[in-house]
Amino acid sequence: MVYRETPPIAKRKAELRERLLKSAESLVRMGGFKALTIQALATDAELSVGSVYRYFKNKDELATQVFSHATRREIRAVGEALATDGRATEQLAAGVRCFAERAFMAPQFAWALIAEPVEPAVDEARLQYRRDYTALFQQVIERGISAGEFCRQSAPLTASALVGALAESLLGPLGEAERSSDMIDELCLLCLRTVGAGN
Amino acid sequence: MVYRETPPIAKRKAELRERLLKSAESLVRMGGFKALTIQALATDAELSVGSVYRYFKNKDELATQVFSHATRREIRAVGEALATDGRATEQLAAGVRCFAERAFMAPQFAWALIAEPVEPAVDEARLQYRRDYTALFQQVIERGISAGEFCRQSAPLTASALVGALAESLLGPLGEAERSSDMIDELCLLCLRTVGAGN
DNA sequence: TTAAAAAATGAACTATGATTCACTTCTTGG
DNA sequence: CCAAGAAGTGAATCATAGTTCATTTTTTAA
Numbered sequence: 001m002v003y004r005e006t007p008p009i010a011k012r013k014a015e016l017r018e019r020l021l022k023s024a025e026s027l028v029r030m031g032g033f034k035a036l037t038i039q040a041l042a043t044d045a046e047l048s049v050g051s052v053y054r055y056f057k058n059k060d061e062l063a064t065q066v067f068s069h070a071t072r073r074e075i076r077a078v079g080e081a082l083a084t085d086g087r088a089t090e091q092l093a094a095g096v097r098c099f100a101e102r103a104f105m106a107p108q109f110a111w112a113l114i115a116e117p118v119e120p121a122v123d124e125a126r127l128q129y130r131r132d133y134t135a136l137f138q139q140v141i142e143r144g145i146s147a148g149e150f151c152r153q154s155a156p157l158t159a160s161a162l163v164g165a166l167a168e169s170l171l172g173p174l175g176e177a178e179r180s181s182d183m184i185d186e187l188c189l190l191c192l193r194t195v196g197a198g199n
Numbered sequence: 200m201v202y203r204e205t206p207p208i209a210k211r212k213a214e215l216r217e218r219l220l221k222s223a224e225s226l227v228r229m230g231g232f233k234a235l236t237i238q239a240l241a242t243d244a245e246l247s248v249g250s251v252y253r254y255f256k257n258k259d260e261l262a263t264q265v266f267s268h269a270t271r272r273e274i275r276a277v278g279e280a281l282a283t284d285g286r287a288t289e290q291l292a293a294g295v296r297c298f299a300e301r302a303f304m305a306p307q308f309a310w311a312l313i314a315e316p317v318e319p320a321v322d323e324a325r326l327q328y329r330r331d332y333t334a335l336f337q338q339v340i341e342r343g344i345s346a347g348e349f350c351r352q353s354a355p356l357t358a359s360a361l362v363g364a365l366a367e368s369l370l371g372p373l374g375e376a377e378r379s380s381d382m383i384d385e386l387c388l389l390c391l392r393t394v395g396a397g398n
Numbered sequence: 399t400t401a402a403a404a405a406a407t408g409a410a411c412t413a414t415g416a417t418t419c420a421c422t423t424c425t426t427g428g
Numbered sequence: 429c430c431a432a433g434a435a436g437t438g439a440a441t442c443a444t445a446g447t448t449c450a451t452t453t454t455t456t457a458a
Contacts, residue, residue: 004456005404013405038446048407050448059446117316130371151392154385157368161389164367165360172329172359186353190360193350194393203426204434212435236415247437249418258416 017055020045024066032112033122036063060121067122070113071129077102079136088144089197093188095140096166100184103170115171134159141195151196162191216254219244223265231311232321235262259320266321269312270328276301278335287343288396292387294339295365299383302369314370333358340394350395361390 005013023045027035038059042049056062081098082091103110112118118126138159144150169187192198204212222244226234237258241248255261280297281290302309311317317325337358343349368386391397 006456009404009455037444042408049446050408051406053447054405117319117322120316123316130367134371153389154382157382157385158389160371161364161368161386164363164365164371165393166363168329168363168366169356169360172333172363183353183356186356187360190352190357190393193395194364194389196392205426208425208434237417238415241438248416249438250436252417253435 013055016045016047020052020055020062021066021069024062025070028066028070028112029106029109032108032116033063033067033118034116036066038062060119063119063122064125067113067125067129070109071125071132074102074113075129075132075136078133082136082140088140088147088149089192091140092137092144092191092195092197095137096162096188096191097184099166100170100187103166104184107171111171114167130160130163133163137162144195144197149197153196158195162194165191165194212254215244215246219251219254219261220265220268223261224269227265227269227311228305228308231307231315232262232266232317233315235265237261259318262318262321263324266312266324266328269308270324270331273301273312274328274331274335277332281335281339287339287346287348288391291336291339291343291390291394291396294336295361295387295390296383298365299369299386302365303383306370310370313366329359329362332362336361343394343396348396352395357394361393364390364393 020041024036024041027040027044038049038052041062042052045052052062056065078095078098082095084091084094113126113129134156136159138155141150141153141155141158145152145155166187219240223235223240226239226243237248237251240261241251244251251261255264277294277297281294283290283293312325312328333355337354340349340352340354340357344351344354365386
């Protein structure tokens with residue numbers, strides 16, 4: 001054999017893969033996962049349909065990776081907000097605020113990650129995503145309970161309720177309507193009431 | 200023309216339509232909307248694929264009607280629970296309990312109505328469904344606020360948060376795990392905290 | 399310059415269900 | 429019993445993507 005992958009080529013391949021992921025995410029940002037078709041991606045990234053399959057085994061792997069990428073970023077952001085110094089009460093409020101602000105900034109994308117009907121493979125990744133979110137909130141709730149800031153309660157239950165409450169109020173049918181910065185404040189108060197804080 | 204639709208035939212047609220809807224719902228109950236295919240329905244109801252189209256213009260109409268039927272029943276049940284005599288606090292608890300118990304009894308069905316990825320037409324009907332639920336809760340919350348039982352708050356926001364909280368905690372990734380009757384009690388308490396009751 | 403190996407291409411192929419439609423069977427009133 | 433109009437049938441067709449693969453182009457190192 002005479003051909004060997006040289007560093008510049010390896011780099012180009014890595015870059016192309018990145019470009020594909022970026023294109024794919026931008027398609028999802030603009031039109032949800034429904035807009036992520038192999039055709040559209042190939043067109044957007046300026047290469048052929050067949051080549052997409054050189055970089056991703058199949059559509060599921062592609063979609064799942066786009067989802068995980070984006071999702072990790074979101075989780076990290078909220079996780080950092082939840083980990084600010086201070087009492088659990090402020091941490092929770094910061095987390096909620098962070099989640100809400102990000103959703104406000106990119107509603108279509110937030111919807112795609114949280115609520116859009118998607119292929120089963122992505123849906124499965126989404127379960128993990130929600131579990132991760134729930135786990136983050138659960139930690140803060142547990143801290144709050146230990147510190148006596150929050151009332152006694154089932155932290156896992158409250159955590160998943162909070163995740164659901166945030167998702168529905170921000171992305172649900174009504175979410176679009178009364179979207180304002182007041183709403184974020186209201187939402188923080190609501191979450192604090194839910195964990196039994198602020199008494 | 201010599202043929203006219205006679206009463207017995209009209210009745211048979213109406214019954215057949217009912218039978219189709221029943222079959223369709225049972226398919227959804229067992230396997231979600233994914234299991235509702237024209238083929239499966241025709242087989243289950245013991246008639247031909249073509250005949251299904253004599254009773255429903257297309258799949259969307261069929262799926263939407265199945266959804267609305269079921270949904271109206273659910274909304275009515277929760278609506279009645281929310282309208283029991285007593286203070287808003289008890290009403291809210293009764294509504295939550297009703298919702299949760301019904302979801303426990305038929306988890307697959309509840310999931311299909313609330314969270315399953317579905318075709319866009321059904322998804323649109325689902326928006327209305329959620330709006331209806333939210334409206335129900337909103338009323339009780341407003342009553343509670345007026346009566347001084349609940350704290351001041353944006354009733355629409357809290358209502359949609361409650362709907363989201365219920366959906367996520369009962370049907371989300373964690374829902375399956377810790378499903379018990381204690382959980383329903385916990386959930387009631389959580390919802391009451393959320394509306395700022397019980398102080 | 400060249401031969402081997404990889405990468406790129408995109409038209410053809412697949413898979414899954416919805417939808418149609420030419421044909422058969424049934425129902426009705428005369 | 430008959431003719432006309434409905435209702436019933438299910439194989440064929442359509443629609444939408446995802447996936448493949450024979451062919452072409454590019455890259456490499458001798």
